[in-house]
Amino acid sequence: MIRLHDVTLSYRGRTGEVTALAHTTLKVEKGEFAAVVGPSGCGKSTLMKLVTGLIRPTKGKVEVDGADVTGPVKIAGMAFQAANMLPWRSVIDNVMLPLEIVQPHRGRLSRERAAYRERAMDLLGVVGLRDFADRYPWEMSGGMQQRASLCRALIHEPALLMLDEPFAALDAFTREELWVVLRDLWHRLGFTVILVTHDLREAAFLADTIHVMSARPGHIVETRTVDFPRPRPLDVLYTTPFTDLVHSLRNKIAEVRQA
Amino acid sequence: MRITAEDLTPVAFTLAIFVLWELACILFRIDSFILPAPTAVAAAMVQYWWPLLKNSFVTLWTTTVGFLLAVAFGIALGIIVGWSRAIYRGLYPVMIGFNSIPKVAVVPILIMWFGIGEIPAILTAFLISFFPIVVNVATGLATTEPDLEDVLRALGASKLDIMRKVGIPRTGPYLRGGGGVGNHRRQCRARPPDGSGGLQLPDAAGVRRPDGARDRGHPHVRGVRRAGKAHG
Structure with a gap:
């Protein structure tokens, strides 16, 4: 599904050449849930932009779905730390925004609005927001906005979901709730995920594989396979193998921060 | 829709300002040439309603x-x-x-x-x-x-x-x-x-x-x- 072959990205900053990513090689299979963790400023977000084709690599090659990435990939849904809802649109209209942009939905939307609306309502139902569809984003809590943001990222049934620290601004309880929401959405829809996060427990709970990045210039220093059986209940967070995994990831990151 | 006390505050404050203004004009004996009282303004509005409306x-x-x-x-x-x-x-x-x-x-x-x-x-x-x-x-x-x-x-x-x-x-x-x-x-x-x-x-x-x-x-x-x- 996703291949990065020896990718380097550098750009001209105010103080000269900055290398955000150096010789990164990454492989994510179709339907896989991959997490990328690393110290802050290690180029995780750059990685996301490379995969979605928002920026082009300086060296190396990015492949998505067997084709070279030369521009925005159009099969990706994205969600960020800030929910970025449009305040003048109701929740359901925010969720349906991608349908106004992506083909073939764009051409069909006006004719099949009722069917699309139903699809959006179903998705809102999965994340527990069905009753809030006609509310406005500013009437909702941060956690609820983030749920809506996930729906917006998924409404056009993307093959790839890119998440850049989507739960970082939420409190611990809401975060765990949303892990479960994301886990269930992923089981149900079977998309490929790249989740960029600081939260090692989040990565270990959700992902099939965890890629650890080094400090800048970032590259992947270690890849772990997480084989806790699925579906994973939240209780897995409190088992010894889980805490051991988080602990060893923690040590690895401490090590690369030093280096 | 129910009208709450908060909805009435703009009206209440506007009225209060007119009352204070009127009182100030009376108490300090302000010449209507310097500052006419609201009642005088209202009277003028009635008297000159047509030119006011036209303009x-x-x-x-x-x-x-x-x-x-x-x-x-x-x-x-x-x-x-x-x-x-x-x-x-x-x-x-x-x-x-x-x-x-x-x-x-x-x-x-x-x-x-x-x-x-x-x-x-x-x-x-x-x-x-x-x-x-x-x-x-x-x-x-x-x-x-x-x-x-x-x-x-x-x-x-x-x-x-x-x-x-x-x-x-x-x-x-x-x-x-x-x-x-x-x-x-x-x-x-x-x-x-x-x-x-x-x-x-x-x-x-x-x-x-x-x-x-x-x-x-x-x-x-x-x-x-x-x-x-x-x-x-």
């Missing part, structure tokens, strides 16, 4: 025409300026500069050019509302959240799509504020208490938040009123 009508139509022209040209220029960051950054200081010229100072020049009459009035109303509209439209377009832009670009959105779906609508409440359209009121009401939900823009000199939420007294509403005075 108000002229003010209304000249300022409306000026405002509509400003909306049309302001949006057009705002879209051009906001289209690219480079144009925006280049022209922003120029626009702020023009906007800081006191419009009242321009009025005598307009009168010299066009004579006394409707045209200088229309132009004054136009000048007062034009720059805030340009600056707001341009700012709304040029400062779309980078994350949101990424979301849309990753979907294959063109620059025009982003303008249509995000840039232009986000300047909408500001513009509608001038017309007092209902949706604007609704946005006024519900401000996210923690400030999390709303898109936010940097405050710049003479620039209002385009979500219209912070202040009910919109600059062009005020502008129109002031222009009316300049004319009358």
